[in-house]
Amino acid sequence: xxxIEHAEKYPEIWRRFSPRMTLIRYVWxxxxxxxxTWSISNLDLPWxxxxxxxxxxLDLVTRMWPPELEFWExxxxxxxxxxxxxxxxxxxxxxxxxxxxxxxxxxxxxxTATWFIGRLILVTSRSVNTVVWGLFFVAMFGPGPLAGxxxxxxxxxxxxxxxxxxxxxxxxxxxxxxxxxxGASRLQVLWYGILxxxxxxxxxxxxxxxxxxxxxxxxxxxxxxxxxxxxxxxSINQFQWREVSLILLTVFGVVMVSEFVSAMxxxxxx
Amino acid sequence: xxxxxxPAAAIAPRWHRIRMIEHPALRYGxxxxxxxxxxxxxxxxxxxxxxxxxxxxxxxxxxxxxxPPDFSRWSLLVKGILESxxxxxxxxxxxxxxxxxxxxxxxxxxxxxxxxxxxxALIILSRTFHEIIIAIFFVKIFGFGPLAGVLTLxxxxxxxxxxxxxxxxxxxxxxxxxAVRATGASFPKLLxxxxxxxxxxxxxxxxxxxxxxxxxxxxxxxxxxxxxxxxxxxxTFSRYDYDFSLAILIxxxxxxxxxxxxxxxxxxxxx
Numbered sequence: 001x002x003x004i005e006h007a008e009k010y011p012e013i014w015r016r017f018s019p020r021m022t023l024i025r026y027v028w029x030x031x032x033x034x035x036x037t038w039s040i041s042n043l044d045l046p047w048x049x050x051x052x053x054x055x056x057x058l059d060l061v062t063r064m065w066p067p068e069l070e071f072w073e074x075x076x077x078x079x080x081x082x083x084x085x086x087x088x089x090x091x092x093x094x095x096x097x098x099x100x101x102x103x104x105x106x107x108x109x110x111x112t113a114t115w116f117i118g119r120l121i122l123v124t125s126r127s128v129n130t131v132v133w134g135l136f137f138v139a140m141f142g143p144g145p146l147a148g149x150x151x152x153x154x155x156x157x158x159x160x161x162x163x164x165x166x167x168x169x170x171x172x173x174x175x176x177x178x179x180x181x182x183g184a185s186r187l188q189v190l191w192y193g194i195l196x197x198x199x200x201x202x203x204x205x206x207x208x209x210x211x212x213x214x215x216x217x218x219x220x221x222x223x224x225x226x227x228x229x230x231x232x233x234x235s236i237n238q239f240q241w242r243e244v245s246l247i248l249l250t251v252f253g254v255v256m257v258s259e260f261v262s263a264m265x266x267x268x269x270x
Numbered sequence: 271x272x273x274x275x276x277p278a279a280a281i282a283p284r285w286h287r288i289r290m291i292e293h294p295a296l297r298y299g300x301x302x303x304x305x306x307x308x309x310x311x312x313x314x315x316x317x318x319x320x321x322x323x324x325x326x327x328x329x330x331x332x333x334x335x336x337x338p339p340d341f342s343r344w345s346l347l348v349k350g351i352l353e354s355x356x357x358x359x360x361x362x363x364x365x366x367x368x369x370x371x372x373x374x375x376x377x378x379x380x381x382x383x384x385x386x387x388x389x390x391a392l393i394i395l396s397r398t399f400h401e402i403i404i405a406i407f408f409v410k411i412f413g414f415g416p417l418a419g420v421l422t423l424x425x426x427x428x429x430x431x432x433x434x435x436x437x438x439x440x441x442x443x444x445x446x447x448x449a450v451r452a453t454g455a456s457f458p459k460l461l462x463x464x465x466x467x468x469x470x471x472x473x474x475x476x477x478x479x480x481x482x483x484x485x486x487x488x489x490x491x492x493x494x495x496x497x498x499x500x501x502x503x504x505x506t507f508s509r510y511d512y513d514f515s516l517a518i519l520i521x522x523x524x525x526x527x528x529x530x531x532x533x534x535x536x537x538x539x540x541x
Binding site for chain 1: 304307308311312314315317321322324325328329332352353355356357359360363364394395398399400402403406407410411412413415416417420463467486487489490493494497500503504507512519522523525526527530
């Protein structure tokens with residue numbers, strides 16, 4: 001190695017990136033900034049709204065304080081309804097998502113067509129937001145918690161089905177083969193070979209999804225699908241900001257508690 | 271399962287399944303509680319078969335009016351979808367930038383305790399409330415339109431990404447931090463040469479994931495008037511324009527599918 005080669009390979013000043021890498025990085029930066037600028041300029045945002053935004057925000061805060069504590073009595077039942085919607089929705093999800101997950105897992109599905117159907121159900125379920133599902137089921141069942149439960153369930157199928165299907169694809173095939181070798185039927189293989197292996201994942205994702213669903217069910221009322229959202233929406237429309245702040249405090253508390261419970265249970269399972 | 275050696279006689283003669291909850295009373299007790307809960311809550315919500323069976327013919331009617339999807343007003347559809355995508359892109363961009371300082375402040379091993387507590391409180395506060403609740407407030411402050419939507423998505427993305435950054439920094443091995451500190455590096459140098467190489471791959475991955483989550487969420491903030499395709503969708507439902515609703519839904523599903531495909535492709539390259 002000549003001195004020049006050595007100097008090129010081990011320069012005096014250490015740099016993390018070669019010039020080529022630096023160039024590629026800058027091209028990426030420019031591209032990202034260009035996309036962001038294009039998006040913002042095309043959105044036609046009314047920037048002058050920022051001028052009095054702080055005044056508006058301050059006004060809102062002064063109107064919201066202090067929370068209207070007497071409102072608590074009206075609040076209790078819708079709050080319970082919200083929790084019911086989330087919990088029942090999650091339970092129904094459990095029943096529907098499990099068969100769909102088996103269809104969507106490569107090693108348990110029947111053929112390519114059923115695999116594709118399973119995947120299609122999961123993708124459709126996940127891409128439509130809970131609130132949009134809510135719009136859909138309110139049109140179907142009329143306003144009320146029934147629509148909310150279905151909305152929660154239909155959004156959660158995709159979430160849970162995807163995670164469970166991934167877990168099924170990663171199971172230990174040896175156990176399945178061993179049970180198959182005893183002459184077990186397909187159902188027995190499923191029950192004794194596959195189910196016990198994915199059960200922890202099922203419990204874990206169910207609890208996790210339940211705590212997400214609690215948060216989602218707080219806004220289902222905006223489209224008329226039951227729960228505390230109905231109350232929140234009407235209080236906002238009547239400019240009862242002190243009621244709004246009590247509702248928000250309650251929602252905050254419930255979501256925090258459910259998150260805590262969910263984290264605790266998941267810790268014990270794993 | 272007991273792995274310690276035991277005399278053969280002590281091993282149970284009959285095989286039984288390994289249960290998640292070994293104690294039978296607890297297991298069946300929990301199951302019974304769940305069943306009781308389902309009946310109690312369904313009673314409390316006044317749900318019965320009658321209401322469900324009433325919905326089925328209505329559902330049939332709705333499907334009949336949905337099919338075939340009506341793409342004839344495609345210009346409205348494209349405009350709404352484009353607005354949603356632009357909202358998602360802009361929000362992801364600002365979310366990515368704002369998440370860095372917030373994430374750094376939320377790492378307990380990097381900043382003083384008061385800063386850490388404030389940052390964490392901000393993250394928890396914005397994660398607790400659903401995007402739609404945040405959107406309502408932005409609509410009240412900034413008026414109807416995409417500006418409120420973009421700000422909502424920025425808040426949601428920032429808290430999501432910064433939580434990941436903070437956790438990543440906290441999980442770093444302390445040795446690396448100490449090694450770079452021992453060279454006399456200043457805080458900015460510590461960031462560039464120690465923290466960023468450690469957290470960058472996951473940060474980029476999470477940001478890309480957030481882009482596709484933002485596309486999903488941008489379709490819904492419109493329901494409270496914060497712009498995007500959601501506004502059009504909510505309008506079609508209230509006008510019983512179900513065939514146009516289905517067209518919008520199909521477009522959203524394919525858009526989200528594309529977004530997810532793109533996101534997993536990019537994340538595959540990042541690894």
